[in-house]
Amino acid sequence: MHKTILFLLITISSYTLKGQTTGYTPVANLAKFTEQFATIAQKTETIKSDFLQEKNLSMLSEKISSRGKFWFKKENMLRMEYEKPYEYLMILNKDNMYIKDGKKESRVSVKSNKIFQQINKIIVGCVQGAVFNNPDFKMNAYENKGVYMVELVPVAKVLKEFFKNIDITIDKKDYSVTTIVMNENSGDNTTLHFTNRELNTPIPDALFAVK
Amino acid sequence: MRYLLLSSCLLMLVGCSSVYKNLQPATGDINYIGKFRPDFRLALYKTEVDVVGHHLSGLLLIKTLPDSSVRIVFSNEVGFKFFDFEFRPDGGFKVYYVVKQMDKKPVIKTLKKDFELIMLREQDIRNGYLGKDDHALYYIIKRPKGFFCYVTDKEGTELERMEISSPRKPIVQAIMRNYKNGVPDTIGITHKNFSFAIALKRIER
Numbered sequence: 001m002h003k004t005i006l007f008l009l010i011t012i013s014s015y016t017l018k019g020q021t022t023g024y025t026p027v028a029n030l031a032k033f034t035e036q037f038a039t040i041a042q043k044t045e046t047i048k049s050d051f052l053q054e055k056n057l058s059m060l061s062e063k064i065s066s067r068g069k070f071w072f073k074k075e076n077m078l079r080m081e082y083e084k085p086y087e088y089l090m091i092l093n094k095d096n097m098y099i100k101d102g103k104k105e106s107r108v109s110v111k112s113n114k115i116f117q118q119i120n121k122i123i124v125g126c127v128q129g130a131v132f133n134n135p136d137f138k139m140n141a142y143e144n145k146g147v148y149m150v151e152l153v154p155v156a157k158v159l160k161e162f163f164k165n166i167d168i169t170i171d172k173k174d175y176s177v178t179t180i181v182m183n184e185n186s187g188d189n190t191t192l193h194f195t196n197r198e199l200n201t202p203i204p205d206a207l208f209a210v211k
Numbered sequence: 212m213r214y215l216l217l218s219s220c221l222l223m224l225v226g227c228s229s230v231y232k233n234l235q236p237a238t239g240d241i242n243y244i245g246k247f248r249p250d251f252r253l254a255l256y257k258t259e260v261d262v263v264g265h266h267l268s269g270l271l272l273i274k275t276l277p278d279s280s281v282r283i284v285f286s287n288e289v290g291f292k293f294f295d296f297e298f299r300p301d302g303g304f305k306v307y308y309v310v311k312q313m314d315k316k317p318v319i320k321t322l323k324k325d326f327e328l329i330m331l332r333e334q335d336i337r338n339g340y341l342g343k344d345d346h347a348l349y350y351i352i353k354r355p356k357g358f359f360c361y362v363t364d365k366e367g368t369e370l371e372r373m374e375i376s377s378p379r380k381p382i383v384q385a386i387m388r389n390y391k392n393g394v395p396d397t398i399g400i401t402h403k404n405f406s407f408a409i410a411l412k413r414i415e416r
Contacts, residue, residue: 055290060274060282064255085414086257088288101268161311186308190290
């Protein structure tokens with residue numbers, strides 16, 4: 001019993017601490033927020049952006065950074081091209097995935113791989129807003145003056161093995177996703193920062209060709 | 212029964228010595244091979260793994276912590292971690308994380324041995340001996356079930372290859388090339404008894 005109370009206290013205090021230290025409060029009108037996000041996402045045909053990915057290895061106090069370009073086109077096409085410090089290309093085109101790693105190319109059916117299915121759902125879902133309705137996650141939404149912070153806590157077993165939670169930061173000005181932080185149970189995390197975003201500029205389908 | 216025991220012992224002796232049996236004894240300091248020990252203070256490698264028809268790629272980070280333990284973390288380019296191993300200075304080994312699909316004793320044991328081979332740890336080398344043939348010097352280290360062997364040119368200036376051998380034959384061959392500030396730029400590990408190869412190319416950050 002004591003242990004239960006202690007656990008509850010720790011859980012509650014850590015949530016309170018999160019709110020206090022980062023200056024976030026729970027989103028007052030959640031329905032309005034998700035509706036507005038969905039409306040904007042609906043009008044988004046394409047996104048072109050630069051990204052910075054940081055893999056934080058907490059116990060090693062080490063960070064592995066990589067940069068590249070990100071393209072998205074409705075309905076379900078995604079291209080992430082890592083340029084520095086290594087070259088790596090990943091294209092998601094509906095149910096198919098293409099990877100080019102140096103000279104090696106591989107194609108995977110997303111359907112055949114549960115993990116790829118989830119990666120697809122998360123990244124495309126973040127862009128389109130569908131992730132908020134994803135039954136595989138429990139959603140908590142916070143806000144401060146400038147941004148919304150959506151915390152997704154996995155419910156599905158396959159995701160729980162990989163993530164503790166996923167934090168998505170959304171700019172209040174234009175409802176654009178600026179950061180996705182995927183927190184692992186070990187304390188490590190992977191952060192994607194999006195910059196130089198261009199909305200609805202024409203992007204040819206050829207860019208997403210899974211040859 | 213006595214004959215059976217005697218013949219078993221003889222077989223074991225023959226078996227133990229067969230892999231490097233044709234070498235001539237050589238004199239020299241076994242610790243000399245330590246000069247090829249990589250200085251893995253902090254190194255990041257682009258990594259490709261081919262295992263029985265499957266191809267995996269990612270980034271391998273090797274870091275020596277202040278307590279001299281070495282951590283090896285492998286994740287894919289998108290950030291998903293495959294494993295996080297620790298090699299302690301006292302020879303201890305700890306798995307901090309391994310992805311479910313790889314969480315199998317033989318897989319972890321194989322990777323552990325492969326990394327131990329390329330780390331040339333002092334405690335492993337201490338109990339070795341030297342052999343030679345017309346072309347090379349062999350630094351042979353007895354392991355519980357076989358050998359680690361480091362092969363250099365006759366002068367001992369170039370590390371030509373490294374081997375993990377069963378009592379009868381080499382089962383893993385590895386190379387480390389183009390050292391820069393004590394860190395090899397290229398590392399290759401190839402298994403002979405099944406289709407498994409690891410290729411590492413250092414990334415300058």
